Structure formats: structure tokens, C-alpha cells
Amino acid sequence: xxxxxxxxxxxxxxxxxxxxxxxxxxxxxxxxxxxxxxxxxxxxxxxxxxxxxxxxxxxxxxxxxxxxxxxxxxxxxxxxxxxxxxxxxxxxxxxxxxxxxxxxxxxxxxxxxxxxxxxxxxxxxxxxxxxxxxxxxxxxxxxxxxxxxxxxxxxxxxxxxxxxxxxxxxxxxxxxxxxxxxxxxxxxxxxxxxxxxxxxxxxxxxxxxxxxxxxxxxxxxxxxxxxxxxxxxxxxxxxxxxxxxxxxxxxxxxxxxxxxxxxxxxxxxxxxxxxxxxxxxxxxxxxxxxxxxxxxxxxxxxx
Amino acid sequence: xxxxxxxxxxxxxxxxxxxxxxxxxxxxxxxxxxxxxxxxxxxxxxxxxxxxxxxxxxxxxxxxxxxxxxxxxxxxxxxxxxxxxxxxxxxxxxxxxxxxxxxxxxxxxxxxxxxxxxxxxxxxxxxxxxxxxxxxxxxxxxxxxxxxxxxxxxxxxxxxxxxxxxxxxxxxxxxxxxxxxxxxxxxxxxxxxxxxxxxxxxxxxxxxxxxxxxxxxxxxxxxxxxxxxxxxxxxxxxxxxxxxxxxxxxxxxxxxxxxxxxxxxxxxxxxxxxxxxxxxxxxxxxxxxxxxxxxxxxxxxxxxxxxxxxxxxxxxxxxxxxxxxxxxxxxxxxxxxxxxxxxxxxxxxxxxxxxxxxxxxxxxxxxxxxxxxxxxxxxxxxxxxxxxxxxxxxxxxxxxxxxxxxxxxxxxxxxxxxxxxxxxxxxxxxxxxxxxxxxxxxxxxxxxxxxxxxxxxxxxxxxxxxxxxxxxxxxxxxxxxxxxxxxxxxxxxxxxxxxxxxxxxxxxxxxxxxxxxxxxxxxxxxxxxxxxxxx
Numbered sequence: 001x002x003x004x005x006x007x008x009x010x011x012x013x014x015x016x017x018x019x020x021x022x023x024x025x026x027x028x029x030x031x032x033x034x035x036x037x038x039x040x041x042x043x044x045x046x047x048x049x050x051x052x053x054x055x056x057x058x059x060x061x062x063x064x065x066x067x068x069x070x071x072x073x074x075x076x077x078x079x080x081x082x083x084x085x086x087x088x089x090x091x092x093x094x095x096x097x098x099x100x101x102x103x104x105x106x107x108x109x110x111x112x113x114x115x116x117x118x119x120x121x122x123x124x125x126x127x128x129x130x131x132x133x134x135x136x137x138x139x140x141x142x143x144x145x146x147x148x149x150x151x152x153x154x155x156x157x158x159x160x161x162x163x164x165x166x167x168x169x170x171x172x173x174x175x176x177x178x179x180x181x182x183x184x185x186x187x188x189x190x191x192x193x194x195x196x197x198x199x200x201x202x203x204x205x206x207x208x209x210x211x212x213x214x215x216x217x218x219x220x221x222x223x224x225x226x227x228x229x230x231x232x233x234x235x236x237x238x239x240x241x242x243x244x245x246x247x248x249x250x251x252x253x254x255x256x257x258x259x260x261x262x263x264x265x266x267x268x269x270x271x272x273x274x275x276x277x278x279x280x281x282x283x284x285x286x287x288x289x290x291x292x293x294x295x296x297x298x299x300x301x302x303x
Numbered sequence: 304x305x306x307x308x309x310x311x312x313x314x315x316x317x318x319x320x321x322x323x324x325x326x327x328x329x330x331x332x333x334x335x336x337x338x339x340x341x342x343x344x345x346x347x348x349x350x351x352x353x354x355x356x357x358x359x360x361x362x363x364x365x366x367x368x369x370x371x372x373x374x375x376x377x378x379x380x381x382x383x384x385x386x387x388x389x390x391x392x393x394x395x396x397x398x399x400x401x402x403x404x405x406x407x408x409x410x411x412x413x414x415x416x417x418x419x420x421x422x423x424x425x426x427x428x429x430x431x432x433x434x435x436x437x438x439x440x441x442x443x444x445x446x447x448x449x450x451x452x453x454x455x456x457x458x459x460x461x462x463x464x465x466x467x468x469x470x471x472x473x474x475x476x477x478x479x480x481x482x483x484x485x486x487x488x489x490x491x492x493x494x495x496x497x498x499x500x501x502x503x504x505x506x507x508x509x510x511x512x513x514x515x516x517x518x519x520x521x522x523x524x525x526x527x528x529x530x531x532x533x534x535x536x537x538x539x540x541x542x543x544x545x546x547x548x549x550x551x552x553x554x555x556x557x558x559x560x561x562x563x564x565x566x567x568x569x570x571x572x573x574x575x576x577x578x579x580x581x582x583x584x585x586x587x588x589x590x591x592x593x594x595x596x597x598x599x600x601x602x603x604x605x606x607x608x609x610x611x612x613x614x615x616x617x618x619x620x621x622x623x624x625x626x627x628x629x630x631x632x633x634x635x636x637x638x639x640x641x642x643x644x645x646x647x648x649x650x651x652x653x654x655x656x657x658x659x660x661x662x663x664x665x666x667x668x669x670x671x672x673x674x675x676x677x678x679x680x681x682x683x684x685x686x687x688x689x690x691x692x693x694x695x696x697x698x699x700x701x702x703x704x705x706x707x708x709x710x711x712x713x714x715x716x717x718x719x720x721x722x723x724x725x726x727x728x729x730x731x732x733x734x735x736x737x738x739x740x741x742x743x744x745x746x747x748x749x750x751x752x753x754x755x756x757x758x759x760x761x762x763x764x765x766x767x768x769x770x771x772x773x774x775x776x777x778x779x780x781x782x783x784x785x786x787x788x789x790x791x792x793x794x795x796x797x798x799x800x801x802x803x804x805x806x807x808x809x810x811x812x813x814x815x816x817x818x819x820x821x822x823x824x825x826x827x828x829x830x831x832x833x834x835x836x837x838x
Contacts, residue, residue, distance in 0.1 A: 057619045059837040073837035077539075080622035091615040093550070100533050107542030108622050 007032050008155055008187055009054055014063035016049055022211045023049040029216060036182050038202030039191040042293055045208035047191040051159050055085060081109055084153035088160040090144040094133030098126055098143055109151035117150035138166040145177060156181050156188045162197060175201055199285040226288035227263045231255045231275035242269035247295035258291040308386045312394040316365060323362050331355045335414040352410045356403060363399025366442045376444045377505040388506060392499045396439050400432040426470040429487045430463045436494025443501035453561050461568045540627045547635035555595055556642040562590045563650040570654055581663035584651050591647045592695055595640060599699025614835045625836060629828040640699060644692050700825050707831035
């Protein structure tokens with residue numbers, strides 16, 4: 001595999017345990033060029049572990065990780081020089097001024113674009129003369145976003161960037177950055193708790209739960225397939241038999257059945273169980289996430 | 304359990320340092336008793352006393368060293384307690400001073416056999432309290448600039464020594480007794496006042512902040528003075544080397560500069576000038592041997608207060624190979640170490656040149672020349688310099704490697720690694736001496752056994768559950784590792800210097816072996832960094 005491969009990240013059967021806890025279980029995932037991948041999941045679902053494997057900060061012990069056709073743990077320099085990374089908790093040297101920091105970072109990347117870095121700092125409204133330690137958390141995150149992409153990385157990894165950014169930066173700057181990167185044919189992997197943000201910018205959604213990759217689908221498909229059907233049914237409803245159903249809630253004599261796939265097939269299945277259909281609608285990503293998080297049924301079974 | 308605030312705070316202060324205090328006290332006692340039994344001179348005992356006093360003094364430094372806080376200072380969670388500010392300032396000072404005073408007085412009385420009068424004991428106590436007050440005031444961010452802090456502490460230490468010497472002098476020298484007592488009391492009162500101000504400032508949130516325009520101007524000037532223009536960074540390795548030097552590399556040279564300034568200050572005071580030069584030179588060398596390896600453990604960390612050598616995601620994700628990261632670190636450490644050596648040698652030369660009492664040195668040189676001839680004696684002195692450099696570098700490199708290793712290995716792994724490395728160091732040190740080495744071992748069985756006890760205590764302390772959480776304990780390990788390195792090698796060195804010229808080959812073998820020992824952690828560094836980086 002060479003560096004011009006279509007899939008810039010190729011993860012196969014990756015598993016990782018920390019003590020007795022499985023952080024990742026048999027994950028297989030490919031990230032192609034020019035796509036924005038949104039990774040969602042609860043705390044401890046395995047999102048950061050996945051990103052650390054892509055960066056080579058965790059070595060693949062079971063399975064394989066290939067980034068630009070290379071093992072990131074074996075060839076950190078060649079892989080990392082093509083990646084931009086913003087961590088959840090930026091830990092930049094606080095004694096440096098922003099200018100010193102960008103000068104320092106520029107030395108590591110042959111493709112560093114000084115003019116672009118200055119433009120980004122200007123766009124993000126960061127004072128380059130200030131020391132990093134004097135900046136607020138949000139401002140530090142803006143600096144991080146700037147240095148993560150000033151070398152125009154082929155892959156931009158954003159691990160919970162919103163935790164440090166204020167709403168203005170989140171809505172405007174982050175989206176603009178991601179759009180720019182994507183328009184230039186580069187890829188982005190965005191891990192976030194903020195599902196509206198993921199929904200807004202991602203082309204593809206990756207859903208993690210307890211270390212399992214539950215779903216990896218284009219965003220359009222995710223949004224068009226998650227649905228909720230309200231039904232009336234006397235007694236117990238065997239909703240598990242309905243095609244695509246992964247969760248159901250019973251309240252006030254009505255059942256809310258959540259499903260993934262063709263809604264007509266679910267409706268047909270529910271009618272077959274003798275249920276009266278009251279309402280049907282597609283779910284937002286946020287609603288789908290909550291419904292899935294509450295579900296105890298593994299996605300594969302439901303699907 | 305209901306406690307008064309004063310008791311609760313004291314309990315917290317002793318509690319947070321209990322591991323470090325217990326281990327340090329045990330090691331100090333073992334060394335003191337060993338030196339006494341071996342019949343070594345009181346000066347050696349005094350050096351140990353001085354070293355451990357410094358260690359205890361830093362152990363009681365009551366500051367919040369959380370790496371998440373942008374600035375160290377008075378522990379913030381304590382500031383919100385409903386306790387008066389004067390109590391908050393007083394308790395840590397008194398706790399540290401009481402422990403240190405008891406340690407010094409007990410050592411002087413029982414290990415050095417010095418009977419002090421009540422007034423002398425009181426003078427020592429007041430001097431310690433005065434120093435504690437100023438030390439805490441500085442660490443509580445009364446002054447923001449590190450260099451200014453060091454300068455103030457240097458002046459305070461010098462003044463305290465001068466006053467103490469005046470009080471204890473039989474001939475009413477220097478400031479005179481009354482002057483000495485008055486100076487000590489004034490230092491104590493002013494020190495407490497400033498410590499109290501520092502806590503007040505911490506409480507209202509403006510500690511360490513530049514206030515007036517004049518202050519801002521001074522701060523800005525001093526900051527610029529301390530941070531010269533950023534060089535052109537041609538590559539990632541150059542950038543990382545620059546970073547390592549700025550963050551870690553300056554520590555050991557600055558420490559040595561501080562201590563050497565103190566020694567020179569002491570030297571120029573008339574009363575201290577009567578101290579024989581050989582002792583002063585011994586003090587300088589001893590300090591270097593203690594400080595330099597400590598730098599080794601600090602180099603491995605993001606900053607000295609970070610408990611573990613965990614590489615943070617930002618640095619781990621820099622596009623450099625593990626070897627390049629190790630190279631940047633080692634290059635910085637070598638530069639830092641050699642600069643420290645240069646400062647030490649310069650200080651020694653200056654002390655010899657300005658001293659009016661070089662009889663001891665002349666006598667040592669004459670004896671050495673008589674035994675080995677001028678070429679042999681010159682070689683021996685050169686070897687001493689080389690050996691001190693190599694031994695301290697070995698301990699520093701070892702500590703750096705150890706710090707990286709601690710982040711990835713379990714306790715059993717650590718044990719094997721340390722035991723193996725120290726055993727190797729000891730073996731290559733003693734083996735070249737052959738039969739004579741065995742005779743020396745037999746002749747000095749007790750001190751060697753005690754040295755081994757110290758080593759055992761050091762290793763035992765590694766098993767403490769909260770190791771790594773307490774930075775004084777980490778500092779203690781640094782100091783101890785330096786001390787152990789010297790314990791292992793110094794008998795050989797001293798013995799060799801007294802041998803005839805025909806045994807130079809043994810010392811040369813020993814120096815080469817030590818260099819090889821130093822190579823082990825150095826060669827292992829990329830792998831250790833890789834283990835930290837790609838877990």
C-alpha cells in the first residue's frame with residue numbers, strides 16, 4: 001500500500017484492552033480522502049483510544065492500523081508530519097508567546113505555511129504577542145486549531161475540540177475550518193459530544209459504544225434510516241421481532257419504537273404484531289444517539 | 304475526629320510529606336550513624352547535615368504543585384478554609400522550622416557531639432525560622448520572577464549564616480552577638496510579615512501579578528532579559544533541542560550558579576574566610592554531585608512538578624522519530640551538565656585565587672606529588688575532574704532513563720532494572736581493583752554495609768504506593784541517587800588517589816567502565832521514549 005492510497009486510514013480488526021476493560025473490540029474502519037468523519041459515542045466508548053491509535057500513541061496490539069500506508073507507531077515522523085491534531089485538553093508550553101509557539105511548530109513541518117498561519121490567527125482573533133499561559137481556555141483551543149492545520153495536513157484529527165471552544169468559535173470558526181479542509185480534498189476526523197455540530201459538518205458518521213463500532217454510515221443514510229414509530233398495543237409488544245428495531249419505550253398505553261433501516265418495513269412488522277400505528281417520523285442525530293445509548297440491544301442484532 | 308484548625312493544618316502538612324520525611328530521616332540517620340562508627344571527620348558529617356537540611360527545607364515547601372495549575376503557589380483549596388490568614392502563613396512555617404530545628408540540634412548533639420548553650424540553640428532555631436519564612440514567602444509568589452526569588456534567598460541565606468556566625472563566635476566577631484541576635488530577629492519578623500502578605504495576595508487572587516506600571520516595566524524588562532531572542536529553528540530536532548534547553552536545560556546550571564554564588568559570598572565574609580579552602584572546594588564539588596544528577600530526573604519530565612514522565616499528547620504527536628526526541632533530550636542534558644562543570648571549575652579556581660589560606664590544598668598537592676610524582680599527580684587530578692563529570696553524568700542519565708521507565712513499567716520491572724544497573728555500576732567499579740579491592744572491602748566492611756543499607760532504603764522507598772505523587776519524594780530520590788553514585792565510587796577514587804602511579808590503569812579502567820555504564824541508559828533512551836510514546 002502506498003501513500004496515494006484512497007483510504008488514508010485503514011484500521012482492521014483492532015482491539016485494545018486496558019486491564020480487564022475493553023476499550024476497542026474488533027474495530028474495522030477506513031477513512032477515505034476528502035471526507036469528514038464524525039465520531040460519536042458516550043464517555044469511554046473508545047473514541048480517544050481510536051484517535052490515539054491513528055496517531056501512533058497507542059500501538060496496535062491486536063489487529064492493524066495503517067495511516068497513509070504506514071504503521072504510525074513504527075514511522076511516527078512520516079505519519080505525524082501529514083497529520084494535524086487538536087487534543088481534548090491542549091497542553092501547549094505556556095511560557096511561549098503565540099508567535100514563538102508558531103515559530104517552534106513551523107520547524108517540525110516542511111509544509112508549514114507561515115502566511116496561512118498568520119491568517120488563521122487573525123481570523124481566530126488571537127493576539128500573537130500574548131503568552132499561551134495568559135490566554136483563556138477557548139483562546140488556547142483557537143491557537144491549537146491554528147497550529148493543527150497551518151501545515152495543511154492531509155488528515156486533521158479533532159478530539160473533542162468543542163470542549164475548549166466557546167459557542168462562537170464552535171459555530172463559525174470550527175465549521176469554516178472543517179469546510180476548508182474538506183474542500184481542499186483533505187480528510188477530517190472529528191470526535192465530539194455535540195451531535196448537532198457533528199451532524200452539521202460530517203459526511204460520515206461513526207458510532208461507538210463500549211468499545212464496539214456500532215455504526216459507520218454516510219450521514220445522509222444515518223439521518224434517513226433512524227426513525228421513531230408511535231404505536232398503540234394492548235399488553236406486551238414483541239418489538240424485537242420488528243425489522244431494524246433497536247429500542248422501545250412504553251408509557252401511557254403507547255409504545256415508542258425506535259428503528260434503523262426502511263421505515264416501511266418496520267411499520268409492516270409492527271402491524272403484523274397487531275399494533276396500531278399512531279405516528280411515524282425520522283430522528284435527528286441527537287435523538288438517534290440518545291435512543292441508541294439507552295438501547296441494550298447491540299446494533300448488529302438490531303440491524 | 305474534631306481538630307482545631309491549627310492542628311488540622313499541621314496534620315495535613317506532615318501527612319502530605321510523610322513518605323518523604325520518613326525515608327529521608329531514615330537515610331539521614333543511617334548515614335550519620337555510619338559516618339560516626341567509621342570515624343570519618345566531623346566535616347563529612349556536617350556536609351550530610353547541610354544536605355539533608357536543604358532537603359527537609361524543600362520538603363516543607365508548602366505549595367500547590369499541580370501541573371494543571373498555571374502557577375505554583377499557596378495551595379488553593381486551603382485558601383477557602385475559614386481560617387485567618389496569619390494562621391495559614393504561620394502553620395507551614397512553624398511545621399517546617401520545628402522539624403528542621405529538631406533535626407539539626409539532634410544531629411549536632413548526638414552525631415557530632417557538639418554541646419550547645421541554650422542561647423546558641425535558640426539562635427539556630429531563629430535562623431531556621433527566619434529562613435523558612437523567607438523561603439515560603441518566595442514560594443507563595445511574593446515575587447514572580449524566579450531569578451529574583453533566588454537572589455532574595457541567596458541574600459537571606461548569606462545574612463542568616465553571617466548572623467549565626469556572629470552569635471556563636473567566641474570573639475564577638477562580625478556583627479557581634481547583639482547585632483547577630485537583632486539581625487536574626489529582624490529577619491524572622493520581616494520574613495513572616497512578607498509570608499503573610501504573600502498569603503493575603505494569594506487569597507485575593509493577585510499573587511504574582513504585576514501591579515503598578517513600574518512593576519510591569521521591571522517585569523517586562525526582566526522577562527526579556529531572561530528570554531533572549533528566539534533563534535532560527537532549521538528543523539524539528541533543532542526546535543525540540545531549543546525547547547528542551549529552555550524548559551529543562553537551564554535548571555542545573557542555574558542551581559549551580561546559585562550555590563556557587565553562595566559559596567563565594569561566604570568566602571568573602573571575613574569570619575568564613577578562615578575556613579580551609581579544601582573544605583570549600585569539597586562543598587562545591589559535593590553540591591555539584593548532589594545537584595547534577597537531580598537535573599537528570601527533572602530533564603525527563605514536562606516540568607519538575609509533574610509526577611510522572613508521561614508524555615503528553617501534544618509532544619507525543621510531534622512529527623519526530625523516537626531517536627530524534629531522545630537525541631534532543633540528551634544533547635540538552637549534556638550541554639546543561641557541561642555548563643554546570645564549567646561553573647564548578649570556575650568557582651574552584653576563583654576560591655583558590657582569592658583565598659589567603661590554601662595550606663590544605665598545598666599540603667594535599669605535595670602529598671600527592673610525593674607519592675606519584677608531578678605527572679602522576681597531575682593525571683590523578685585530571686582523572687578526578689573527569690571522574691566527577693562522568694559519575695554525575697552517569698547518575699543523571701540513569702535518573703532520566705529511570706523516570707521514563709517508571710511511566711511504563713510495573714514495580715517488579717523497576718526493581719530488576721534498578722538492581723541490575725546499580726549492581727553493574729558497582730561491579731565494574733570494584734572489579735578492576737582485584738585482590739586489593741577485596742582487601743579494601745574487608746577493611747571497610749561496616750561503612751560499606753551501611754552504604755548498602757542506604758541503597759536498600761532507596762529501593763524500598765520505590766515501593767511506596769504514593770510514589771510519584773509527592774514531588775519532594777521524587778527530589779529525594781534524585782539526591783539519593785547522586786549520593787549512592789558517590790557512595791559506590793568515592794572509596795575507590797580516594798583510595799586510588801593515594802596509590803602509587805602504577806595503579807593508574809585501575810582508575811582508568813574504572814573511568815572507562817563508568818562511561819560504559821552511562822551508555823546503558825543513554826542507548827536505552829530511544830526505546831524508553833518509544834515505550835512512553837507508543838503504548
